[in-house]
Amino acid sequence: MADNRFEVPEYFKCPLSLEIMDDPVFLCTGSGHSFERNWLQKALDRNPFQDPITNIRYGDRLTFGPNRSLKAAIEDWKQKTNYHSASAQRPPSPPHRIPEPPRRPFGPFTPSLFPQPQFTPPPVLFAPSFFPPREPVAPPRRPRRHFIPCSPNRLPEHLLSRWEWLR
Numbered sequence: 001m002a003d004n005r006f007e008v009p010e011y012f013k014c015p016l017s018l019e020i021m022d023d024p025v026f027l028c029t030g031s032g033h034s035f036e037r038n039w040l041q042k043a044l045d046r047n048p049f050q051d052p053i054t055n056i057r058y059g060d061r062l063t064f065g066p067n068r069s070l071k072a073a074i075e076d077w078k079q080k081t082n083y084h085s086a087s088a089q090r091p092p093s094p095p096h097r098i099p100e101p102p103r104r105p106f107g108p109f110t111p112s113l114f115p116q117p118q119f120t121p122p123p124v125l126f127a128p129s130f131f132p133p134r135e136p137v138a139p140p141r142r143p144r145r146h147f148i149p150c151s152p153n154r155l156p157e158h159l160l161s162r163w164e165w166l167r
Helices: 037-046 068-081
Strands: 024-027 034-036 064-066
Touching (some): 024 037, 024 068, 037 064
Antiparallel strands (some): 024 034, 024 064
């Protein structure tokens, strides 16, 4: 059967970290939410004009203040229940290491511990003669376009000699 004396009341938990608060603060927006100071500071560093719970944006930078009554209630509850944080009760876990595979010499004559299957190519679904050979396709012919200038001032020098009469 579970021991009810260590069930943390929901209003003692930070809504951002879901852990019991050590330094509760309230956001000065009138929303009535209390947060752990560090978690609220991180949220306001990311978005200083938005309430992290209601997502309401405000015109001014949000501020917060200490919630002394909630801190006193949490401390009183901790004393009555002889509560200690779960991280203080657990011994530190050893660092997780992945064992390295044993080293073996590698080369063409090294015997393998696990025989490798021989590679067989997949069967050919369509023989190359199935499709008729493609005939080369000639590039499309471009129609010749004639350049007709609007004024002699735009003609290149080598053409101006032919058009002396236009000047």
